[in-house]
Amino acid sequence: MLLNEPRLRQRMTDAGLDAVVATAPENVTYMSGFWALPQWIRRGPQAYVVWPASNRGAPEIITSTSTLDLVADQDVGAAKVRRFGEFHAELSPNAVGDPVGQEHLQLRRLPPHRDAIAALVAGLEEARLGNGHIGIDETGLASGHLEALAARLPNVKITPAAALLREVRAVKTDHEIDRLRQVARIAERSIEAALGVAKVGATELDLARAFHVQTIEDGAFPVLGCIGFGERSALMNVQPSDRRLRIGEIIRFDVGGRFHHYRADVARIATLGEPPPEARRLHRALLRGVQHACEIIRPGIAASHVFGEVMRVVQREGIPHYRRDHVGHGIGLDGYDAPTLSSxxxxxLEEGMVLCVETPYYEIGRWGLQVEDMLVVRSGGVERLMATDGEIIAVPL
Amino acid sequence: MLLNEPRLRQRMTDAGLDAVVATAPENVTYMSGFWALPQWIRRGPQAYVVWPASNRGAPEIITSTSTLDLVADQDVGAAKVRRFGEFHAELSPNAVGDPVGQEHLQLRRLPPHRDAIAALVAGLEEARLGNGHIGIDETGLASGHLEALAARLPNVKITPAAALLREVRAVKTDHEIDRLRQVARIAERSIEAALGVAKVGATELDLARAFHVQTIEDGAFPVLGCIGFGERSALMNVQPSDRRLRIGEIIRFDVGGRFHHYRADVARIATLGEPPPEARRLHRALLRGVQHACEIIRPGIAASHVFGEVMRVVQREGIPHYRRDHVGHGIGLDGYDAPTLSSxxxxxLEEGMVLCVETPYYEIGRWGLQVEDMLVVRSGGVERLMATDGEIIAVPL
Known part of the structure; x- marks a missing residue:
């Protein structure tokens, strides 16, 4: 299971909530395992999970009739399903031998609700939550939906719950950590594949293609592919262009795909041939910062303390003027999960958090340098999810 | 330019709007050419375009300081930029020789606003729109933003504008059609690449990998990859699995990536070896429906008329019980642009609309068949954006 159920139950109890409703794609997938394609690739399509407090009944997925095939085909954790809207399909007599088809047909026999909000209102009322205290993830609802809910459930106390769910998601289950480990490795292998085509005259786009192809070959889906050469490596969000690589130039990667919906976000620096000594010096300070984080991180330490320590080390080790708002963040179904390592x-920090620890340094017009590692907070310290050490990778000429 | 400016101006005049504010990623990119990475890959990050009526000044991009590099590096159409928040970066003396770096530095010298809403309020006030009638695209704002805006601009009349912008986007410019033509061809080439690995025992995932790799190689980004075999082709949103291909089985593709932010959405049916005669018969009816749409579509025809005609032809040509809610939709920056071909x-229909015309047919437990073509509505009829004819592709054994 993706969901950290004890943590959710605890936070719900602390907040006095009778139920939580997930509405944003990452929260719906998190709480049920259900991945609703339309919600993930567009803005607007609605899918929810209603998660009642322990004594209030079973969790329920609410989704459009046109996505019931995905419910049937996926390993979803919610006991109940509620559908809205119509979507035509025929029934073949062959369906008997096809368990997913059978399940799909059964789901289609559920009575349809008119629309997403009507289904949600019915779901809450049937669970006798019509005068309860409901935490609603406000981030996935369409404009006006929250008001419509409040109007149709006048006795419900509604509290925004996106922050609570983000807090719950911060401590990963083993199942999540396994996916994050795999996607981190895929990102590293994809960097290696990209560097396989790095030579004089190769373009940023050449490397990006090789990067994303490897991500696909490894079973993940491309998301983030910031790959910049030379002065373009100083563009924080650099989008690959036809800029050609020259000897001695910096290649900055800030990259990562999705593997079974879980994100990677890692950064590495390479150079074509030997790095300029000044780049090596600066990069060493940045790497020392990340290494220091790996040494001090353990459960119970404050995120702000990690921030201060990393800043101090980078400044001491070679970049006295180093400034940052944060030196890392959680990662999971979202690229920026809690916590944030900022002042x-x-x-x-808690055991089971998965963090991206990063020390980017941008000199506009010259270069951008960055180390970003993914790691798990373990009882005894840190488990790095990286196979590479974060040193500059000098690509042989 | 992506934006159909005359159409936007006309709709704004019709609606009596003094300005329109784009907030959703597709509308921000549409109105300015600005593609703000964080807004596209996550929910929450804010970027806007303020587009005043003709006599009210120049359009303005409002975005976070951390994304000014993208403004500098992209060919953005807005004359003004406003930034919010801080993001640390150093200035290299080398920046002089780097035009993007120079532009980036200049943008960073703009005064920062505290947050997105503060910047938007300032932008509207400085443009003397503080007591105007503003159309606000409600779909990209974070929860509570619309209320915050209304509170801080008490003399502004706010009207939701997502529907208006969707209507404007429905009629494509030549620049947009060029991108849509390319992404449609990339989807077809990717289907061809996927079928290149179709053989007995190949999995849906094998074909999906080949599909997405080709999409990447052709310069596009993977989005939609529904590829299902046999009974799994009847799952509308089928996500590729390790199901293995057998002789004579249906392979349904409902697929398409993004090329320069523009979407493809096309469907084709293949079989390993010769198709079953019944599949051929049903598919012919579906294809006739799409072909008929291509014959009758022209500017001035009602979307509902196309729907009725396509349904009539599919029913007459072999599927008397055929039922659908729609037989197509627009496509552009969003996968479901206006119009919708429904009853x-x-x-x-207007000249310059780009449509996906589709006739899917799902028999749960047996197979799913589908034809989906992309086409442009031209003055004299239809320009198909497809290289293939839509017939079943029989992969030789």
Whole structure:
């Protein structure tokens, strides 16, 4: 299971919630395992999970009739399903021998609701939550939906719950960590594949193609592919262009795909031939910062403390003027999960958090350097999810 | 330019709007050419375009400081830029020789606003729109933003504008049609590549990998990859699995990537070896429906009329019980642009619309068959964007 159920139950109890409703794609998938294609690739399509408190009944997926095939075909954790809208399909007598088809047909026999909000209202009312305290993930609802809900459930107390769910998602289950481990490795192998085509005259787009092809070959889906050469490596969000690579130039990767819906976000620096000594010096300071984080991170330490320590080390080790708002963040179904490693964070690290620790450094017009590792907070310290050490990768000429 | 500016101006005049504010990723990119990475790959990050009526000044991009590199590196159409938030970067003396770096530095010298809404309020006030009638694309704002705007601009009349912008986007410019033509061809080439690995024992995932790799090689980004064999082809949103291909089975593709942000959505049926005669018979009816649409579509015809005609032809040509809610939709930056070819649509086709015309037919437990073509509505009829004719592709054994 993706969901950290004890943590969700605890937060719900703390907040006095009778139920939580997931509405954003990452929360729906997180709470049920259900991945609703239309919701993930477009804005607007609605799918929900209603998750009642322990004594209030079973969780329920609410989704459009046109996506019931995905419910049938996926390993979803919710006990109940509710559908809305119509979508035509015929029944073949052959369906008997096809378990997914059978399940699909059964789901299609459920009574349809008019639309997503009507289904949600019915779901809450049938679960006798019509005068409860409901936490609603406000991030996935369409404009006006929250108001419509409030109007149709006048006795419900509604509290926004996106922040609560983000907090729950921060501590990963083993199942999630396994996916994150795999997607981190896929990102590293994809960097290696990209560097396989790095030579004088190769373009950023050449490397990006090789990167994403490897990501696909390894079973993941491309998402982030910031790959920049030379002065373009200083563009934080650099999108690959036909800029050609020259000897001695920096190649910055800030990259990562999705594997079974879980994101990677890692950064590595390479150079074509030997790196300029100054780049090596600066990069060493950045790497020391990440290495120091790996040494000090353990459960119970404050995120803000990690931030201060990493900044201090980078500044001491070679970049006295180093400035950052944060030196890392959680990662999971979203590329920026909790916690944030920043000076003003009040978060405390917990066992099972998966973090991207990063020390980017941008000199506009010259180069951008960056180390970003993925790691798990373990009881005894850190488990790095990386196969490479974060040193500059000098591609032989 | 992506934007159909005369159409936008006309709709704004009709609606009595002094300005329109784009907030959803597709509308921001559409109105300015600006593609803000964080907004496209996550939910939450904000970027806007303020587009005043003709006599009200120049359009303005509002985006976070951390994305100014993308503004500098992209061919954006808006004359003004406004930034919010901080993001640290150093200035290299080398920046002088780097035009993108120079532009980036200049943008970073703009005064920062505290957050997205503060920047938007300032932008509207400075453009003397503080007591105007503003159309706000409600689909990209975070929860509570619309209320915050209304509170901070008490003299502004706010009207939701997502529907208006969708209507504007429905009639494509030449620049857009060029991208759509290319992405449609990439989808077809990717189907061809996938069929290149179709053989007894190949899995859906094998074909999906070959499909997405070709999409990447052709310069596009994977989005939609529904590829199903046999009884799994009847799952509308089928996600590739390790199901193995057998002789004579249906392979259904409902697929398409993004090329320069523009979507493809096409469907083709293949079989390993000769198709079953019954599949051929049903498929012929579906193909006739799409072919008939291509014959009758022209500017001035009602979307609902096309729907009725396509349904009539499919029913007459071999599937008397054929039922659908729609037989097609527009396509562009979003996978479902206006118009919708449905019985209850009040839309009328116009020159320059780009449509996906489709006749899917699902027999749960047996197979799914589908033809989906992309085409442009031209003054004299239809320009198909497809290289293939839509017949069943029989892969030789």
């Amino acid at each position: 003003n964070s009040s978060e405390v | 209850n649509s009040s839309e009328v």
